[in-house]
Amino acid sequence: MTGxxxxxxxxxxxxxxxxxxxxxxxxxxxxxxxxxxxxxxSYFYLPSEIVAEAPAPDQGVRLGGMVEAGSIQTAEDGIxxxxxxxxxxxxxxxxxxxxxxxxxxxxxGVVAEGRMGADGTFVADNLLAKHDENYMPRELEGMSTxxxxxxxxxxxx
Amino acid sequence: xxxxxxxxxxxxxxxxxTPLLLVSGIVVTVGxxxxxxxxxxxxxxxxxxxxxxxxxxxxxxxxMGGWTAIAIASLVELVWRHPLASIAARAAAVPGAVFAxxxxxxxxxxxxxxxxxWWVWDGRLTxxxxxxxxxxGYIALSSALAREGSSSxxxxxxxxxxxxxxxxxxxSVVWWxxxxxxxxxxxxxxxxxxxxxxxxxxxxxGFSLLFGAVVLMRMRTILAxxxxxxxxxxxxxxxxxGI
Numbered sequence: 001m002t003g004x005x006x007x008x009x010x011x012x013x014x015x016x017x018x019x020x021x022x023x024x025x026x027x028x029x030x031x032x033x034x035x036x037x038x039x040x041x042s043y044f045y046l047p048s049e050i051v052a053e054a055p056a057p058d059q060g061v062r063l064g065g066m067v068e069a070g071s072i073q074t075a076e077d078g079i080x081x082x083x084x085x086x087x088x089x090x091x092x093x094x095x096x097x098x099x100x101x102x103x104x105x106x107x108x109g110v111v112a113e114g115r116m117g118a119d120g121t122f123v124a125d126n127l128l129a130k131h132d133e134n135y136m137p138r139e140l141e142g143m144s145t146x147x148x149x150x151x152x153x154x155x156x157x
Numbered sequence: 158x159x160x161x162x163x164x165x166x167x168x169x170x171x172x173x174x175t176p177l178l179l180v181s182g183i184v185v186t187v188g189x190x191x192x193x194x195x196x197x198x199x200x201x202x203x204x205x206x207x208x209x210x211x212x213x214x215x216x217x218x219x220x221m222g223g224w225t226a227i228a229i230a231s232l233v234e235l236v237w238r239h240p241l242a243s244i245a246a247r248a249a250a251v252p253g254a255v256f257a258x259x260x261x262x263x264x265x266x267x268x269x270x271x272x273x274x275w276w277v278w279d280g281r282l283t284x285x286x287x288x289x290x291x292x293x294g295y296i297a298l299s300s301a302l303a304r305e306g307s308s309s310x311x312x313x314x315x316x317x318x319x320x321x322x323x324x325x326x327x328x329s330v331v332w333w334x335x336x337x338x339x340x341x342x343x344x345x346x347x348x349x350x351x352x353x354x355x356x357x358x359x360x361x362x363g364f365s366l367l368f369g370a371v372v373l374m375r376m377r378t379i380l381a382x383x384x385x386x387x388x389x390x391x392x393x394x395x396x397x398x399g400i
Contacts, residue, residue, distance in 0.1 A: 127273065
């Protein structure tokens with residue numbers, strides 16, 4: 001391919017430069033859009049966000065965080081569980097009536113769908129278990145539970 | 158690179174590379190899955206359902222890798238006008254779409270026992286669904302252009318613009334709170350125990366070999382189609398001249 005035009009730039013280089021400019025503009029626009037969506041595109045609020053900016057009492061929201069160790073209590077009716085969801089900064093008591101998912105255990109992640117009650121208790125209609133990024137066999141569990149928990153909490157902050 | 162502008166030269170390479178990739182891909186994939194399914198112990202929380210990981214992660218990576226390949230081929234086509242670039246991009250679209258679909262399907266099957274739901278509209282799942290739709294749109298567009306015999310440049314632009322979704326999928330679990338867990342494998346770091354990690358990486362290798370084999374097969378098919386069409390056109394022209 002030989003250079004054409006007065007500038008002497010090869011067409012192929014001209015196309016490359018134009019495309020790179022277009023791609024930079026495109027990626028910039030995409031990143032700006034993603035940045036603008038930062039809060040809206042989140043699937044749930046953290047306890048500290050809920051506490052700082054309480055949603056309207058009848059507004060459906062999702063609350064996500066760690067189930068605090070030792071906080072799960074089954075009520076007298078046998079199907080209502082009360083527990084505390086925390087993110088290291090704030091703690092929100094949650095009440096849920098129904099069957100909990102298999103991965104719902106103390107010290108693991110949970111996403112509760114529901115609304116904030118007037119007394120500061122989050123009343124959940126639905127519970128989703130959130131798995132962390134760690135995969136390990138049961139035999140190894142006891143060895144590094146603290147390590148795992150520290151890592152899980154680090155990802156939620 | 159332009160050495161392969163001549164399809165005959167590319168075909169000579171593809172003719173022995175395709176069976177090699179296909180056979181090694183089948184052997185490695187089947188081996189990795191057997192290894193993973195039989196040797197991996199149940200996860201501390203997820204139990205045996207952790208084994209879906211051996212399929213879910215490779216197909217997810219290749220679903221994204223397929224579009225990355227389309228984007229690179231599109232760039233090569235637009236800048237260097239390489240004659241094989243648009244063919245390579247078209248060839249990568251169908252296996253990429255299949256892997257993106259498999260990623261969504263296995264993820265959904267995995268989500269039911271672990272999260273307690275088949276589907277949620279969180280950042281990761283939604284952006285992956287968008288990728289599948291982008292694939293379907295790309296396949297429809299590029300095959301329509303090829304059928305009409307028009308320039309594939311519009312498809313190449315679509316391939317480049319659609320690539321913006323790839324970093325969004327990758328970062329979705331970091332930027333936004335999502336139900337999907339953050340990445341387990343990052344540069345030099347693994348939160349996956351070696352008993353799962355080694356079969357998993359072998360499965361990634363096996364699926365990648367299969368992906369390469371399918372892309373080469375489809376490239377050869379597209380080239381053969383183009384040759385057959387050119388021959389038909391020539392014959393029709395000769396017949397028209399004969400009248």
